[in-house]
Amino acid sequence: MAQLNVNIDKLKLANPVLTASGTFGYGFEFDDFIDVNDLGGIVVKATTEEHREGNKYPRMAETPHGMLNAVGLQNKGIKYFRDEIYPKLRKYSTNVIANVSGSTVESYVAVAREMNQLDHIPAIELNISCPNVKEGGMAFGTSCASAQEVTKAVREVYDKTLIVKLSPNVTNIADIALAVEESGADAVSLINTLLSMAIDIRTQRPVLSTITGGLSGPAVKPVALRMVWQVAQAVKIPVIGMGGITNAEDAIEFLLAGATAIEVGTANFIDPQVTVKIINGINEYLEHTGCQSVNEIIGALKTK
Amino acid sequence: MHTKKQILDLQVIKHTSLNDHHAVLTCTSEKKLPTLLAGQFAEISAGDTAGTFLRRPFSIHDYNKDENTVSFLIQIKGNGSAIIGSLQPGEYMNVILPLGNSFSMPAQGEKVLLTGGGCGVAPLLLLAKSVIAAGASCDILIGARDEDNLMETEELSELGTLFTTTEDGSEGIQGFVTDHPVMQELKENYSKVYSCGPDPMMKAVATIAEASGVDCEVSLENTMACGIGACLCCVTETTEGHKCVCTDGPVFNSKELKWHN
Incomplete structure (x- = not known):
């Protein structure tokens, strides 16, 4: 068995495999299929300050090797999370990371401040990249100034590991990554979904109730990989890579490109055991290539 | 009562064509099937092609505990259901089941x-x-x-x-x-x-x-991705807000529903 453990700031992961927010519920949904504690950690469904009903149905469209979603951050708000969900999450010994979203800087801060009090949540992932909400969300992640503003404000109230999740819907993602690094982020994760749409030609209407949505799945992997590589070149803080990872080979590509850890998203919908298979596959690759530790392949891409 | 959800490879043992776009597939499993209740469903994989990335949800049509068989009535609507609906005896399909709640049972004599x-x-x-x-x-x-x-x-x-x-x-x-x-x-x-x-x-x-x-x-039958309550894509509007058809349903008391539009 090769050494699979990696560190993201103060966060110690037993292996580099995490789950992407919004694709893994709160972990409980997968208890029938895997031991969630086998994972490096889980990033649970986004939490906002207030209860959100999310967008109207239809919220999903299947596209070639991918899917569009327009869930719109449906969740019951931070108080419900703290009082009802968090106590149940304490059963997990692995890292439970909260995804924090908002519509104003103040609402991000309010959620982050509450999360800071929760002992069993060692890190938050600041979601400045959700394409499916009318206010906030991606708007914060598409300019350096607003990304800096929200990251700085949250940094002031959050003491533990602060990961900022970046939007791919920008001209230069490395600039945004540098901006949040300067503002106190301990790590960046990318990519969130790509703004996209699908049309039903029989009805001549958009498939999604919101017209546009976020594309995920294997279709986005080459774009995600390129962005992870660009960001890893630009910043000194750890990069968490995601976007269409479906098997160990995909995960290893992201590690080679410079990701210290990866998140598995849409693939959980097709195979609820895929995360464990990816961990095993990374280990096999390391043993096969004679590596003692996964750290030997992180950023090891040969370009010359 | 929670029956543990399982991922199983089912073997088709009988394909009954009902008309040109519906078939009943009767399947068996090497492993013992979990108890399946009326109203529950399975997420069936059609394999990974450009048009069949996600699993498809299908109702449990019939279940025979003694014979360890389950059947699905497949409506052929698109690429995925066409692949699943054309499976022949001896062929396999990967399923996750049992999913969802079930119909409530009437009292004796009703x-x-x-x-x-x-x-x-x-x-x-x-x-x-x-x-x-x-x-x-x-x-x-x-x-x-x-x-x-x-x-x-x-x-x-x-x-x-x-x-x-x-x-x-x-x-x-x-x-x-x-x-x-x-x-x-x-x-x-x-x-x-x-x-x-x-x-x-x-x-x-x-x-x-x-x-x-x-x-x-x-x-209800809404478009689903995961079928296990993780993605929140298949919601329906109820008197208590959005609920997942896959885990809160697919069976609902009609008084709970607001119906789309």
């Missing part, structure tokens, strides 16, 4: 009405068997576009009195299921109405049931 529209008959076969196993009885009312799309009539007629409607009048009463005379005397004859079919049909059945003071349970 009589209930099962209504189905088109391929909405899918969950009614196991439902009728379960109702009888619970010591209750049922009548069954199914409707379709035409005679060719009235499915599983022989099997269903063995489980209760079968009434039929067709839109073109080629079989049974002409019109929708709601045009059938049995819908006019619900309170007199039935303690509960169950419905599965297109949304407008279920809504129409539910409206009559509610007006008659008879409880109505409907089985």
Whole structure:
């Protein structure tokens, strides 16, 4: 068995495999299929300050090797999370990371401040990249100034590991990554979904109730990989890579490109055991290539 | 009661074509199947092609514990269902089951009405068997576009009195299921109405049931990704806000639903 453990700031992961927010519920949904504690950690469904009903149905469209979603951050708000969900999450010994979203800087801060009090949540992932909400969300992640503003404000109230999740819907993602690094982020994760749409030609209407949505799945992997590589070149803080990872080979590509850890998203919908298979596959690759530790392949891409 | 969800490779042992776009696949498993309840469903993989990335949800059509078999009524609508619906005996499909809640069972001695529209008959076969196993009885009312799309009539007629409607009048009463005379005397004859079919049909059945003071349970079919309550894509609007059809349903009491639009 090769050494699979990696560190993201103060966060110690037993292996580099995490789950992407919004694709893994709160972990409980997968208890029938895997031991969630086998994972490096889980990033649970986004939490906002207030209860959100999310967008109207239809919220999903299947596209070639991918899917569009327009869930719109449906969740019951931070108080419900703290009082009802968090106590149940304490059963997990692995890292439970909260995804924090908002519509104003103040609402991000309010959620982050509450999360800071929760002992069993060692890190938050600041979601400045959700394409499916009318206010906030991606708007914060598409300019350096607003990304800096929200990251700085949250940094002031959050003491533990602060990961900022970046939007791919920008001209230069490395600039945004540098901006949040300067503002106190301990790590960046990318990519969130790509703004996209699908049309039903029989009805001549958009498939999604919101017209546009976020594309995920294997279709986005080459774009995600390129962005992870660009960001890893630009910043000194750890990069968490995601976007269409479906098997160990995909995960290893992201590690080679410079990701210290990866998140598995849409693939959980097709195979609820895929995360464990990816961990095993990374280990096999390391043993096969004679590596003692996964750290030997992180950023090891040969370009010359 | 929570039955552990399983990922299984099922082997098709029988393929029964019902018409040019519907088939019943009877499958078995090397492992013992978990207990399957009427109203529950499975997420079936059609393999990974450009057009069949996600699993497809299908109702449990029939389940035989002793023979360790489960069957699905497949409506061929697109690429995914075409692949699944064309599987032949000896071939395998990967499924996750059991998923979702189930129909509530009537008390012993009660009589209930099962209504189905088109391929909405899918969950009614196991439902009728379960109702009888619970010591209750049922009548069954199914409707379709035409005679060719009235499915599983022989099997269903063995489980209760079968009434039929067709839109073109080629079989049974002409019109929708709601045009059938049995819908006019619900309170007199039935303690509960169950419905599965297109949304407008279920809504129409539910409206009559509610007006008659008879409880109505409907089985919804929304577009799903995960089927296990993780993605929140398949929601329906209820009196308590958005609920997942895959985990809070697919069976809902009609009074909970706001129906789309």
